[in-house]
Amino acid sequence: MQKVRSNTRQNHLKLARQIVDFIAEQGLTEGDHLPESRLSEACGVSRTPVRSALKVLENEEIVQRRAEGGYFVSLAPEKIAVDGLARLEEVEASLAARILNDRAERRITDVQSISALVRRYDVPRSAVLNALKILSADGVVTQLPGRSWAFQPILDTPNAIDESLAFRLALEAQAITAPGFKMDSQKTGLLRQQMETFLQSSDGSMSAVAFLHLDCAFHSFIAESSGNRFAKGALLAHHRLRLTTQKDHTIPDFRLRQSLEEHLDILDSLERSQHQLAADQMILHLRRSQIRRPQTVNRGILPRMRGAVG
Amino acid sequence: MSKPVIALFPEASFGSALNCVGIAQQLQRQGATPVFLCHPGFNGVFTEYGFKEYQLPASPSAKQQTEETWQAFVTAHLVHFNQTPTEQLETYVAPTWDAIVDTAMQVEEGLQTLLKRIKPDGIVLDNVIMFPAIANAGVPWIRVVSCAETELPDANVPPYLSGMAADDPARPGFERAYLDVTAASHQRYNRFRKTCGLPPLPDGQYLEASPHLNLILAPSAIRHDRAAPLPAERFVFLEGCVRKEARFDPPPLPVNEGPIIYLSFGSLGAIDTDLISRMIDTFATFPARFYVNVGGFLESYSRVPDNVYLGSWFPQPSIVAQTDLFIHHGGNNSYCEALYFGVPSLVMPYCWDGHDNGLRAAQTGTGVHFQRDRWSPQMLHDTMSTLLADRHMRDHLGQISSAMKARSGSRRAADAILQTIGISLPR
Numbered sequence: 001m002q003k004v005r006s007n008t009r010q011n012h013l014k015l016a017r018q019i020v021d022f023i024a025e026q027g028l029t030e031g032d033h034l035p036e037s038r039l040s041e042a043c044g045v046s047r048t049p050v051r052s053a054l055k056v057l058e059n060e061e062i063v064q065r066r067a068e069g070g071y072f073v074s075l076a077p078e079k080i081a082v083d084g085l086a087r088l089e090e091v092e093a094s095l096a097a098r099i100l101n102d103r104a105e106r107r108i109t110d111v112q113s114i115s116a117l118v119r120r121y122d123v124p125r126s127a128v129l130n131a132l133k134i135l136s137a138d139g140v141v142t143q144l145p146g147r148s149w150a151f152q153p154i155l156d157t158p159n160a161i162d163e164s165l166a167f168r169l170a171l172e173a174q175a176i177t178a179p180g181f182k183m184d185s186q187k188t189g190l191l192r193q194q195m196e197t198f199l200q201s202s203d204g205s206m207s208a209v210a211f212l213h214l215d216c217a218f219h220s221f222i223a224e225s226s227g228n229r230f231a232k233g234a235l236l237a238h239h240r241l242r243l244t245t246q247k248d249h250t251i252p253d254f255r256l257r258q259s260l261e262e263h264l265d266i267l268d269s270l271e272r273s274q275h276q277l278a279a280d281q282m283i284l285h286l287r288r289s290q291i292r293r294p295q296t297v298n299r300g301i302l303p304r305m306r307g308a309v310g
Numbered sequence: 311m312s313k314p315v316i317a318l319f320p321e322a323s324f325g326s327a328l329n330c331v332g333i334a335q336q337l338q339r340q341g342a343t344p345v346f347l348c349h350p351g352f353n354g355v356f357t358e359y360g361f362k363e364y365q366l367p368a369s370p371s372a373k374q375q376t377e378e379t380w381q382a383f384v385t386a387h388l389v390h391f392n393q394t395p396t397e398q399l400e401t402y403v404a405p406t407w408d409a410i411v412d413t414a415m416q417v418e419e420g421l422q423t424l425l426k427r428i429k430p431d432g433i434v435l436d437n438v439i440m441f442p443a444i445a446n447a448g449v450p451w452i453r454v455v456s457c458a459e460t461e462l463p464d465a466n467v468p469p470y471l472s473g474m475a476a477d478d479p480a481r482p483g484f485e486r487a488y489l490d491v492t493a494a495s496h497q498r499y500n501r502f503r504k505t506c507g508l509p510p511l512p513d514g515q516y517l518e519a520s521p522h523l524n525l526i527l528a529p530s531a532i533r534h535d536r537a538a539p540l541p542a543e544r545f546v547f548l549e550g551c552v553r554k555e556a557r558f559d560p561p562p563l564p565v566n567e568g569p570i571i572y573l574s575f576g577s578l579g580a581i582d583t584d585l586i587s588r589m590i591d592t593f594a595t596f597p598a599r600f601y602v603n604v605g606g607f608l609e610s611y612s613r614v615p616d617n618v619y620l621g622s623w624f625p626q627p628s629i630v631a632q633t634d635l636f637i638h639h640g641g642n643n644s645y646c647e648a649l650y651f652g653v654p655s656l657v658m659p660y661c662w663d664g665h666d667n668g669l670r671a672a673q674t675g676t677g678v679h680f681q682r683d684r685w686s687p688q689m690l691h692d693t694m695s696t697l698l699a700d701r702h703m704r705d706h707l708g709q710i711s712s713a714m715k716a717r718s719g720s721r722r723a724a725d726a727i728l729q730t731i732g733i734s735l736p737r
Contacts, residue, residue: 102564106614157608158622207557247621253556254360291354 015053018043020062020084023073025186028080034063034071060084078197085213095121095131097244100140103151104245110151111144139237140244154245161246165290167238171231172222172286173279176270180227183270191218192267195260206256216243218263222282259289313343314731317364317430319444320456321437322349324577325643328626329456329527330436331359332553333727336720342728347424349413364428367420388582391660392683395473396484402661403471404491407516411499414439418506422446432731439499439516442506450522450730454723456551457642458663458670459528462519465537473665475673476534489514519544523730525723527551527646531710532674546726548719550646555625560601560632564616568598569634569698574626579639579660580605585682587611589637592687593618596694601629627651635697640664640671640679649676652711654697654704658682675706 022042023034039050054071057063062084064074075084099117102108108120117128132149135141141149155164175181194214198206216239223235251259262285269278316337320326327348334344334356346356346363356363390401421443425433433444436454438461444451455461460470468476472484492514500510511518522544529549560570573589575582586604593600594615604611604620614620630636630647638644640659645667648655655677657668668679678693685693697703 098564105561105619106608106612107564107616109612158606159609203554205557207559209559209561247561251556252358252625253554255358256556258360291357 012049012052012056015043015045015049016056017085019050019053019057020080023084024077024080024190027077028073029077030073030075032073034073036070057084078193094134095123095127096134099131100135100154100244104154104156104247106156111148112151113148115147138240140241155242156245156247162290164238164242164246165286168219168235169283169286169290171235172219173282175223175226175228175231175235176275176279176282178226178228178231181225181270181275182227183221183225187221188267188271191221192264195263199257199260203253206253208251208256211251211256211259212243212246215259215263216240222266255288259285262288313341314431314728315343315345315428316432316434316727316731317345317347317425317428318434319347319437319441322351325641326436326454326456327352327355328553329454329551329643330434331356331361332551332720333434333454333525333723334361335359335554336718336724337727340724340728342724345428345430347421349417364424366417366424391582392681395471395665396480396487398471398661399484399487399491403488404495406662407492408495410439410516411495411502414441414499415502417441418443432727434727435520437517440503440508440511440518442503442508445508446506450732451520452523452525452727452730453517453520455524455526455528458666459526459532459534460663460666462526462540463515464534467534467536468666468669471662471665473659473669475669485514523726525551525726527642527719529646529649529710529714529719531649531713532645532670532676546722548722549714549717550650551719551723552627552647552650553720555628558625558628558632560599560629561619563599563619566599566617568617570601570632571598571635571637571694572601572603572624572629572633573637574603574624574644575639575658575660576641576644577605580607582660582682583607583610588687589690590615590618592690595687596691598634598694598698601633635694640667642667645671649707649710650714652704652707654700654707656680656693656697658685675703676710677703 019034019039022039023032028034034054036047036050036054039054040047043050054063054065058065058071062073062075062080063071065071073080098121099108102120103110108116114125114128114132117132118125121128132141132143136143136149139152140154141151144150153160153163155161195218198210198214220236220239223232223239226232226235262281266278266281266285269275269281316334318330318334320330330346334346337344338361344361346361348356348363348365350365350367353363353365387402390398393401418441421441425443425447430447430449432449433447433451434454435441435444435451436456438457458470460468460472463470466476468474468478469481469485469488471488472478472481474480474484478484496511496513496516499516503510524540524545526540526545526547527550528547530547533547571593573586575586580586580603583604586602587610590600590602590611593602594617596617598617600618601624602618602620603622603624605622608620608622611620626644627647627650630653631651633651633653635656636644636648636653637656637658638648640655640657640663642663645655645657655671657664657671657677657679658681659665659668659679660682671677672679678697680689680693
């Protein structure tokens, strides 16, 4: 029973996301009506689940229900895609997300038994199993022989982030130059608008978390547009992993802005069909992100082995 | 008129490097072009803040220094960090000065070449030793004293690195011991200065006051009443100098209640993973949210408690601004940031001017200090409770914070620098 409820909840959230995408794609703005029939048609489901999804969106103040009947958009267009999706992700702080978060923050070890998770989260066994299945679908955990589950590598340390960048350097430019690269122009426009809005924020007000959302959205979009299905699949899975597990508060405001400018330059080149140039720009962008902070420094010196030090 | 170029040369420590970033950000806002001279280990740090970097050439011996060398250094020094300041003179201070002198000699030629290439209008030196190429560059140079005020000796100021009060009866003994252990490196350094055409410095001193301008970070609240006051036309007190950082939203924790406590022992202090692990065990039983900077050692920790978050780096000013208590090593930048945001300090020093700032925090009612290896979980628990509940200290810190914020240190620094190099830019 628990499993059914949990799956239903997941479906409502999935549909709520589709509705947010629909609002953004249609360019709907604050106060615009959202007819259920239109949503039902666009999402390919009956009106009943659409109503449930709208209820989820109403709770998050993304849409509002009015006395005259029906639901209306309650966020400005530039906020829909970023804020709206971020709010939904908060709602999705389901058990799977909590488990993943705890792993990323080193609260639980990389091999877990179901009973240990049941004890930690004080939930039924079926809920833990369901959460592990969700994580398993994203390739974050795998079942070991017996009753234990093992976490796959996640982006939880500076070394892991380095490896992630090396992996992306090998693949992201290839994803652009592979034959068949094709971008959705509406989504391009939306992404561009979101990044430009972000760039207009005042010095020091850019949050690292909000940046990560936008960064993953951009790189996932590049992956989605790739003509190489395997590059696309591997990169999309990797960006999902980044979104849920990458913890990096180390990027100064200047670099956040520079990164967004680089994204816009890449989109410029792609819109001019200069794929090779865009691929080179992607490499430059990732290489800049690779520059690491030093870890081992001391007062005025690099450590030396001499005298009493040794 | 072309923009004046100001070359900033911080030492290879985060405190000094990021303090200079704060000054450079303001110089840029006021129309100058700040550039950085950086040690090889700091490659990329200043670029991330949008500044041009010129890297000092690495010496062949520095190139050979490997990760293993660093680990050996760490292992060798961990025990020294538990010693008293007097005991550290021989085990830590002397070899460190030796190595600092080595660095100054190794980079001299490269620094001369770089300065000829950059042709700066002024040089800002935030270090503990003079690099002769700077004094000989033919342009005004500005000294930044980003360590504790004790770096500038005076009869009423405690001896540098001593962690003792100015009138401590043990003072003469400490001063004698300091001169003894530094004698060899000091003589070597003075010989080097002579070859570069610079006059020798008094015993125990490696850096002279600038004849042009000296900027001192120590805010008035913690300043010492000097026997020989520093001439105001050459010595400017900055009331701290806090840089702008990216916004930091503390990640929500599974147990997300209570005041926020931030712990950072700096990039060097993070090596003591045993100490930090023991502290985390105590944190697990304390009703607060803890954000802990573990530097490059994240992989040394597992089973993090539900009210603790570990990070390999935090944009420190952004998190200190939201913190109720700051546990740190007494690094001058950390201490000044705590004062700037009106946050009480629990100082657990391990070396250098951390000892001086630890005592100063206690003397000025801005925090407490205790030795790294002499605490019990109950003592840590009680100290945190007391500091969080101390209204009087909080009010006092609130006044210090308001005074510091009212007089922007970085603005004052940039104004003084531009005035010194004789350039007046439109505001």
